[in-house]
Amino acid sequence: MSKKNLIVGQSGGPTAVINSSLYGVVTEGYAHPEEIGTVYGMVNGIEGFLEGRILDFKEALPGDSLKDLTHTPGAYLGSCRCKLPESLQDPVYPAIFKRFEELNIGWFFYIGGNDSMDTVSKLSRYAAQIGSDIRVIGEPKTIDNDLIHTDHTPGYGSAARYVAETVREIVLDANVYEKKSVTILEIMGRHAGWLTAAGALARKTAGDNPMLIYLPETNFDQDAFLKKVGECLEKNCNVVVCVSEGIHDKNGTFICEYDSSVGTDSFGHKMLAGCGKYLENLVRSKLGVKARSVEFNVSQRCSAAMLSRADQQEAIMAGRFGVNAALAGETGKMVSFIRVEKDGKCAMECGLEDVNEICNEEKPVPAEWITADGTDVSDDFIRYASPLIQGTVEVPLGEDGLPRFVSRK
């Protein structure tokens, strides 16, 4: 069998461990020198690849510097938001495969979420159509945790740890004054409330702050919300509420749309910002108490200081598993996680799922994990999410005393 080269790309929004998945793919690529020649990276995903922008990891990250990927946020290779055409007759497909052939690619790994799995699906189907033996494997990634057919996704654990730790810290900050106050925490998640639900992990005892948690899986009623907050203020001087950025009323109107102007991103998704700010103003004006809001924003997906070690290690494991699957002949698959019990503890094993079934689907928080009044999550959620946020990562520091990250030259 003649040697082939490997290429890996990153796509979609970054997470704290998308570079750990990359590290897993690259190191496993290096571990099979009889079968795998050069390990290439696509710069800015399939979009940059089409412009000829690639790198060779041996040159880009020589020696120990490769390891720094495991704690570097962002997407080392750069990303793109490119959706390939639906028709496999489109000339972009032969263009991509011509490039693959020129580079003698045998294996292609794409690390990303929903939209990236769509790319994996299309490229693997096109390969089958033209009889190419290039293996195409999807490596999951999304802080939203909304991919189906997997216990969870790499990136979620660290984002959930960020949310849990930060909520716990802000609860302490909110408790400082003896004056009735409401703090609204706006957490990422357009359609799935997984990350907002992680606010529940911040509680030390039942009834603790955050006293209320609202996910986009249920309809949000402003009057019921105000009533509930009022009841909480009777029990606790300082009330902390977690809300997903994507909460909406029963007609599907986003709560943030009750506020000022709303834009759209390049995919046509509505740009959500401000439901926290809107609810802050609502609480202040209707309940007459001190109110503030905090939008957690991008630190949720790029905090190295709050990396979950479990998440980091799983991302590396998934990266490696994907390479071995491709070497074993698999293609058109996404690496998944399967929850098992090992020595009485929760552990994760990797599996493979048909990428065609996964792309363009979304997994919401199950209805049975949300309380009947839609203001909290159940203990089932806590049991599910707790193992995913365990462990911290010691990030090496540079000469300036700040975390040592790697970036492309």
Add this chain to the structure above:
Amino acid sequence: MSKKNLIVGQSGGPTAVINSSLYGVVTEGYAHPEEIGTVYGMVNGIEGFLEGRILDFKEALPGDSLKDLTHTPGAYLGSCRCKLPESLQDPVYPAIFKRFEELNIGWFFYIGGNDSMDTVSKLSRYAAQIGSDIRVIGEPKTIDNDLIHTDHTPGYGSAARYVAETVREIVLDANVYEKKSVTILEIMGRHAGWLTAAGALARKTAGDNPMLIYLPETNFDQDAFLKKVGECLEKNCNVVVCVSEGIHDKNGTFICEYDSSVGTDSFGHKMLAGCGKYLENLVRSKLGVKARSVEFNVSQRCSAAMLSRADQQEAIMAGRFGVNAALAGETGKMVSFIRVEKDGKCAMECGLEDVNEICNEEKPVPAEWITADGTDVSDDFIRYASPLIQGTVEVPLGEDGLPRFVSRK
């Protein structure tokens, strides 16, 4: 000499190390059993004290739990925003000293910023007026770093580390796409730009992001800003800008006031929020590029994960130094830091300053540390701030895998 008791309170906004100062005071109190009896804490500062709310540290935080103060954000004792009357003839003063006498207090320590030093000033002057031998010492605290007569203030180093680390992470996040973008980071600081300036510590090399830094010490011109951002976009696809929440135009109008509604807090301070959001919209509409904004918000002052070890240790040292100063007969003083060179390295020693000169004064970033065009800080600032953010703190985890914090029952 008969034993007297010690009491300590916290006041004003919390910082990541206000509880480390408290730890310093309490442990040093314990270290002098011949002179100091019980070590009390005021709950919710002088306001709670007047309502009789105190605690005994031996009961509240027995054994090793006391040490957990050194990584617990918020204000363990609770805080208040209470400004004592200007006239020392006001009946509140005899009321406070009657309580002091009942509790056999010999030493009172107040950990806080400007407004708290005002309390220290008034109580020490009242003590002198009535011939009381109660020693009153101020322990500095503010993330704003705006107290005069001290090299810096406890709380600033950790907040500055949070800013530097978070800016570095967000720069990586912003670099992910190959599409012109501007990211505006809004950082705390109403009148003093110390914290915003810490964004400069995130740079790895000159010219790196954050490419522009705007402090409230200079007037902000929107046209000049847009021109500058445009120039930066020629050099770098993704431009990151740090702005202080308190930036204002040459007439003193806050930039955020160009936006929607603005409230005031209980001190009559204008409540600033939104200059980041305003500039995001300005850039998008005037320059036609992708723009987003991130408001750093309260995590700047309550992040345990990004504690500066230097800051934590200095806060403990200042707490201890204050107790020894009081035991030596000092009163009406604030503990200060003096920068010295030790073995060729920067080190801090504690000193004492007349609290009457400090309260109600503010220290801005020196004009000579701001570049002529007001869009950056100089290397002098970097040399000043770098030692203050050094070192990380390993925060012990609880059974749930999240940081183990202490709070009042």
